[in-house]
Amino acid sequence: MFRYHPDPIATGSAERAEHVCHVCGQHREVRYTGPIYGRRAENLCLSCISSGEAARALGIGAGGLAQPAQFSDAVGVPADVPLDVVTEITQRTPGFVGWQQESWLFHCADGAAFLGPAGYHDLASHPDAISMIRADLRRSGWSDGDADELIRGFDRTGEPTAYLFGCLHCGAHLASWDSG
Ligand SMILES: [Zn+2]
Ligand SMILES: [Zn+2]
Known part of the structure; x- marks a missing residue:
């Protein structure tokens, strides 16, 4: 649906x-x-x-x-994503519960499919998603050691939690994260 x-x-x-x-x-x-x-x-x-x-x-x-x-x-929708995709995601797609007001993720000029909240073990089989989070953290000034410690602490039901997405075109996995 x-x-x-x-x-x-x-x-x-x-x-x-x-x-x-x-x-x-x-x-x-x-x-x-x-x-x-x-x-x-x-x-x-x-x-x-x-x-x-x-x-x-x-x-x-x-x-x-x-x-x-x-x-x-x-938030931060890439410029190559059509506006009607954004409208379908925000107004005609179920959202997901996070610790804060979570943003959808995008890839290959389209919205990605939300696959669920994820803990470290859920993410472990998707190294591309872990790399994405690590790159985001590095841009925010985190050391690699601190980033790894955070990533190992991801919990599907506790916090911090990662949010796993899959690209509908290239198959890449993406993730964001937050805590309360
Ligand atoms: Zn109804
Ligand atoms: Zn893609």
């Missing part, structure tokens, strides 16, 4: 739970559990996220000032 978030139940952004969706009023079986940057909805189905109904219905403001709700943030 979602090009950029293939399995929202596996990543923890949705759960199997019978509910009546706040937006469409239908009985649904999979409920969104990720962030909403807009008006709150206790029960929201994935169909309403996919169709864009949820972004419209939970937006803030009215008329010409209306701002659609977003489910994730997109």
Whole structure:
């Protein structure tokens, strides 16, 4: 259903739970559990996220000032990524829970697919993702020793946590991280 978030139940952004969706009023079986940057909805189905109904219905403001709700943030988007890709990711794709307001990652002029929160052992089979985090840390002035210590401490449920993505074109793995 979602090009950029293939399995929202596996990543923890949705759960199997019978509910009546706040937006469409239908009985649904999979409920969104990720962030909403807009008006709150206790029960929201994935169909309403996919169709864009949820972004419209939970937006803030009215008329010409209306701002659609977003489910994730997109910061530092590369210039070669089309705007409609960014809109699909922020308004029509389930977001993911992080310690802070997480940004999506991009590769090969497209959004990458979110594969889930990751601990050190989840990342260990994706050395390209570890290299990306290490390069980001080096640019921020971290020593290699401190960077390795941080990376070894990544925890899927504790903190700090890494967020793993896969490029839909070249197969590269990418990751960001944060802590509370
Ligand atoms: Zn719905
Ligand atoms: Zn790529």
